[in-house]
Amino acid sequence: MEDQPVRIRPAGPIHNEEYHVRDRALVRAALDGELDAFNRLVELYQDTLYAICVRVVGDRDAAGDAVQEAFFSAYRNLARFRGDSFRSWLTRIAMNAATDILRNRKRRPADPFPEWEDEAWQPPADESESPERTAIMRQRSRVIAAAMTEITDDQRTAIVLYDIEGYDYQEIADMTGVSLGTVKSRIHRGRLALRDLLSPDMELLRE
């Protein structure tokens, strides 16, 4: 009987103190004028930022613009970095850029998520997996992505940061500038909305 709380969230990335120390050293070097140090930070986080932005805005070009703007903004404001986690700070900047894009898109609603069907979306599947498995993963990604477009921007952002990036509620609240309760509510309601949208495809998710 499932009458005790269970862990819904999958294992997210590890927030390692060792990484924080490394990042702070690179930030100091970048502040001393070493562009290579900053570019090292870009190398470390560009994939992560792009993954977040593209899931939030759902458009490769717009996500690329958001990431570029985030790195420019981070470089410009590097002296203002005070926190422990450079990754969280950078993610907050990227979320702001992504939010700007979503806001502009609302003003000019055109084709909200034009690229979900694009072949450039690649499942992070192991190459050793069978073609059948790869096909299932791809189909699963497609239905999940389609459902993600249906929930609100705020819910999607919270779920991406929580489930995929592994941030906790408080970190997401800090990043998105809302209260802890609002973050929880967005995640819970977003999950329920996804569940309702995906109920016809639940068998696919079980495979």
Added chain:
Amino acid sequence: MTANPHPSEHARHDRLLVVRFLEADDDLRPAELEQARALIAGCAACAALGTELRLIADATSQMALPRRPRDFRMSHQQAAAVRNGGFRRFVERITAGFRLDVVRPLAGAAVAIGLLLVVVGSLPRLGGTASAPAPASQRFSATAGPSVKAAPTESTTGVMTPASPGSGDVTGQSSQPGAQSSPMTPQEMLTASPEPTADLRIGAVAGNGEKASPDVARDSAENPGSVQVGQARADAAGDSFPSLLVLGAVLASVGLIVIGLSWLARRIGRTI
């Protein structure tokens, strides 16, 4: 777990409460915890919710990713541009909605009109001319209304006749019987014309002049609103030139700022 004998009842269950319980939300009160446990124990659909949400969360985390389209490392040129780009970004943001080919001529026109208004607005202060009071007398005739018609006096007609010879409003009022019955003598016109605005104010405000006082008193008695109208006339006459001056200065300043921003926008390479 007991199977739910009435599946439709599940629709009425507080699924959000179940989700919060499954997420181990520490904001749940003891009563809510109990209720959530009861729902999971008594309803198969509520109990299945946890499994389904976990499947969705796992699938979400494994969602396909697009390839990163480019390398975001910065070149030295980009870094220099970003470091020194504060003012540039400010100008770009301010001029984002500008169409420079349209805005610059408009701004030039605004500056020209503004300067003209400044000049016109400052003319009476430099000693007054015959043409300067025209707007005031037009406003006077426009706001004079029934009180002037009802109580035409020497002082009223004496001011109006010479001050606005070409005005349609005044022509209409001059045709009133009172105006015709007391035409101005050339001598009166000579004494009235050097300071028409002053006369207008004296006649309109309170009749400080010896001649005007009894007329205004009578006018007030017959038309209580006329004193207020006169006050409005006086305000209008008194404000008109400083207002022109301020308006002109503001217009010219705005035009100059826009021209400056357009020039900066061009300098930093913004295309139209």
